[in-house]
Amino acid sequence: MEIIKTDVAIIGAGGAGLRAAIAVAESAPDLNIALISKVYPMRSHTVAAEGGAAGVIKQGDTLEDHFNDTVAGGDWLCDQDAVDLFIRQAPVELTQLEHWGCPWSREKSGHVAVRPFGGMKNERTWFAADKSGFHILHTLFQTSLKYPSIKRYDEFYCTDLMVADGRCQGVSAIEMRTGLMQLFQTRSVIIAAGGAGWMFPFTTNGAIKTADGMAMAYRAGVPLKDMEFVQYHPTGLPGTGILLTEGCRGEGGILVNKDGYRYLQDYDLGPPDPWPRNKAMELGPRDRLSQAFWHEQKKGRTVASRWGDVVHLDLRHLGEKKINEKLPLVRDLAASYVGTDPVHELVPVRPVVHYMMGGIHTDIDAATPLPGLYAAGECACVSINGANRLGSNSLTELLVFGKRAGEHAAEHARSAAQPAESEIRREGEAARKRVTDLFLREEGGENITTLRKEMNETMESGAGIYRSEDSMRETCDKITELRERYSRVHLEDKSNVFNTNMLYTMEVGSMLEAAHAVAFSALNRKESRGSHQRLDYTARDDDKFLKHSLAYFQGEGEPRMDYLDVVITRSQPGQRVYGGKAK
Template identity: 65%
Template sequence: MEVFKADVAIVGGGGAGLRAAIAVAESDPTLKIALVSKVYPMRSHTVSAEGGSAGVKKEGDSLEYHFNDTVGGGDWLCEQDVVEFFVSKCAEELTQLEHWGCPWSRTEDGHVNVRAFGGMKIERTWFAADKTGFHMLHTLFQTSIKYPSIKRFDEHFCVDLVKEDGRCQGVVAIEMASGEFTLIEAGSVIIATGGAGRVFRENTNGGVVTGDGMALAYRHGVPLRDMEFVQYHPTCMPGTGLLFTEACRGEGGFLVNKDGYRYLQDYGLGPAEPTPRNKAMELGPRDRLSQAFWHEQQKGRTIEGRYGPVVHLDLRHLGATKLHERLPQICELAEQFLGVDPALAPIPIRPAVHYTMGGIMVNGLCASPLPGLYAVGECSSVGIHGANRLGSNSLSELLVFGKVAGVEAAGFAKSVAPGNSASLLKQAKAVEQRVTGLKTKTGGTEKISVLRKEMAQTMEDGCGIYRLADTMQKTCNKLDELKARFKNVNLEDGSSVWNTDWLLAIELEYQLDVAQTMAYSALQRRESRGAHQRLDGYEQRDDVNFLKHSEANYVADGAPRISYGDVKITKSQPGVRAYGAAGEKAEKERKASHV
């Protein structure tokens, strides 16, 4: 087995992993960094982010406002000290990215431009047309090339962590091109593998978004926190789930039902005005908009499409010129996939799974309870998104906490003595034997594509926009059954070179673990908060019993054990989460009561 000795190993080469790698390299150029990614870094799913990245910039905006929007948007399930740190660093990190070459869209005088986004009081979303994630990722990847201390392991698939003396000391990875194993010894490990949206059927996520890192940490005893909070993005393509960015609404798009009526005004988001007003109507938060779609469907006011009910995203009034300048990719997607020219016809859309708010439990410095193990980005739960993430906060999260994770992991790596190589290699060989066994064993009857589809379907049935105890219970049971059936899986491909059948099987095993944490956490949260909404007697938020983070703990060969942890409240006491005119009224009353 190949062995590489690194100081810091980073698993995941998307925005968070790359930012962390650069932070390690800049904090100490003598540290060796192993950046392990199952795809070439520029293929990572950060690439698909469209709308933009939040950071206070405009006159009249303040850190206070960004803090309040984020904490309120998260339905008060946020770590407020972490949010406070986060909002204070966003603009600086976005400026750093500008210095590294990110082609931010500009105002006429050459400054970086900002746009409106859902749930944000003031325009503070930095953007690069509607390809923000693409430009951020490529800028980070290309910048990372400057640092000779970053050794990339591209198309290396991480299959386990190795531990010794109670701390994480490295990772084991498969070189996909050869099917051979590599042990990367490291003083500290950062997991930055992104979300897990592919456990659902209809989702906006790339094929790589399979929760690998979450499952790795979870199996080694690190809790997955707040996993029941899964964001449905309200404007996605029916059938494929592809995303039409929130910027469509930020630029002034309307959501209308089959009668051409802007239905959001019926759900406490009005009044309906012809131009976008922040935190109202189409610029409300994603959970509310997705829920409104569900209600419209119940009322029979949606449009029947080829892939089920849809509503319309109407951009016609913006005009072809603005659409092609501000939303070029949206125009391309609509034309190619749906045959719709957004300047001439409304786009059929529906909600789809987009983002996992929860993840690997870490503190505000990205450190997990397992010494030496850090996590950052969508795979982590650092505590800024709470029960519902605001659009454009996650790209900023990658930058702000990517840097934190890099600096912290570098410091930790320097503080520890080198591990026992012989013992780590022994562990790695055991991992190799176990993982290779998956493709060499015979007599299995289950097909991975079948198991995967059943998992995705049951997650959609039980953990959708609205949830009921009995369907969630069914989903939990189904996932238990699928885990049992997985043991009897049969691979069609026993080869070594680029064996994707094998890699998909390993991914599926990760996904089943992560899906279980979502379903079991959801079942046990008997309240409605943010993206977790119930219709079976728990329609209200319950701060007495559930102003708490859920923590899913791994139980070998069993269902996860769910425990609860406190939420850090500093300056914003839980209040009424209101938008539109009601939101403005509530804010005025809040201010008055403070005077």
């Protein structure tokens, strides 16, 4: 097995991974960086983010407002020290991207423009039309090409972390082009491998978002935090799950049911007028909007379409000029994938799995409890998003905490003790054996497509918008069963070169492990908070559950659950207030 020696290895080259790499290169130009990704950087799912990135920049807005919006939006499950750091660094990072060339949309004056976003009191979402994530990712990728110390390993699929002497000292990866396993021996590792939307049947996420990073850390003993909090975005296209940005509503779009009625006024988000109005109606938070859809569906007030039940997004009053200028991608996507031109027609939409609030447990420095291991971006839980993330906080998050992960990983790399080479090699051999065992396994009667579909179905029924004891228990048992059956999956394709049968199989393995953490974390949180809504425990219970869930890997068995106090600095838990009463 080839051993590649480096100082900092970064797993994932999306927004957080690239930002981390640049931070290492700038803060410690003498350190070697291995930027390892299962796809080329510009394929990473940051690319698909549309609406924008939040950061206070305009007169009349305040850091305190961004703090309060984020904490209340997260139903007080956010760590407030992390939120504080986040909102302060947000404008700095977004300005840095501007200096690197990000084509932010502009005001006539030449200043960067901002748009309203859900749950945000003031306009503070920087945007590049409705392709903000695309431009952020490409700006970061192109900027990263400047730094000679960043060595990329594109299309390398990381499988396991190497833990020796109680520290993370490396990672194993399969080079897709050759099928060879390589071992990266390193002083620090940063996981920036994205979310896990593909656990669910209907998601905005790209097919590469398969929980790999989360599962790797989890298997290495690092807890996954707050995994029960899964964000449903209220406006996905039916059929494909393609995202239509919250920017649609930020620009003035409305949601109506089958009677043409703006139903959100029935869910403590009204009154409907004046419109647009921040923190009200269609600019309420995502959890509340997706939950309102669920109720409308129960009441029979949604629209039956050939893709199932939908509501309608109405953009017609914005006019063609504004739609072309501010929402060109949305127009293209709606026309292409549901045959509807938003300039003239109502667009069918429904809630769709979008984002994992939970992830690898880190502190405010992006450090995990395992020395030498850092995490940032969607795969991590720091936690600024609490029980419900506000739209446009995640693009900023991957910049702020990506940078922080890079700087702290670089610092750690300088001070780390000598690598335990023989132990790392032993760990590497164990990682390789895990893959060769998969190749050698005989036909066992299980099929990877079937397992993935069964996982998708059970995650939707047990970890959907509303949950109950019975459905969650069933999902826990089903995931336990699927993990057992997974051990009987064999590879039909035994070749080495770009073997996607192997890749998909390992990805399903990662997802099943992370799904176990989601299901058990959900089952054990006996309250309703943010995106975790239970039909049997309908109220928030701060006495028992103003805490982060921590799920610990226990091999084939059920995860062990533990809890950690939320960091409260200056905002005591209160009511989330939107609509007419919102401040």
